[in-house]
Amino acid sequence: MSADDIRESIAERLRASRKEREMSLDKAALLTGVSKAMLGQIERRESAPTIATLWKIASGLDISFSSFFASKGGSDFRQVPFPNDRDMAIRVVFPFDAVTRMEMFEVTLTNRHHQRSPAHRFGVVEHVVTISGVLDLIHEGRVHRLGPGQSHRFHADVAHQYRAVTDTVVFQDIVCYT
Structure with missing residues (x-):
């Protein structure tokens, strides 16, 4: 894309x-x-x-x-690099499903990128699993360092941050809406 x-x-x-x-x-x-x-x-x-x-x-x-x-056909979810966030790319693994109220992304951070995320709607919960590299997930003033295979679940209705400790980190993010 x-x-x-x-x-x-x-x-x-x-x-x-x-x-x-x-x-x-x-x-x-x-x-x-x-x-x-x-x-x-x-x-x-x-x-x-x-x-x-x-x-x-x-x-x-x-x-x-x-x-x-979402592509016109609804099933073509390639990795999306953002023009204003060149060190972050997102691939939709599973688009939002109205029945499960979930969507899943694979996120790649490069060049030790530090991404600040605003609070999402009340009740939104994220499940993060690191695939490769080391990720600092910063939530409610605490740093959760996640290596490959490690995970963390948190309420994303407050501001939070993702920081690549290594040059590149890849993680999956499952977002659950209420």
């Missing part, structure tokens, strides 16, 4: 979500904490949001994160 594909997919999902709810950019800005100007730029494909901004939008509009990357 190219940077242009990412912008287009995100723009289409944001616009469709607002239209389904008959929601103005002003109202979307209030719900997401993302400025009206930025939301407009995203919809016009003039700007690609950071991963943190995209999570704020998903949480505020009560939509799944993976819905921003």
Whole structure:
């Protein structure tokens, strides 16, 4: 998926979500904490949001994160590098399922990237499993160091962080919505 594909997919999902709810950019800005100007730029494909901004939008509009990357056929989930987060790539392993209320990602951090994630909606729980490298998961003031095969479950409705201790770390993240 190219940077242009990412912008287009995100723009289409944001616009469709607002239209389904008959929601103005002003109202979307209030719900997401993302400025009206930025939301407009995203919809016009003039700007690609950071991963943190995209999570704020998903949480505020009560939509799944993976819905921003669904292909037209719904099953092509390649690794997505973000233009504004070049040291982080995400691959949707399982898109959001309305029955299980879950989605699963494989996340790759390079160059000892430190990703700060805003709080998700109340009740969201993440399950993180490190595949390779060493990851510091920072949550509620505590650092949880995870090596290959190690896991941690936490409530993601507060700000949290992922920090690559090694040059590259790959981990799986299962997000469960209430």
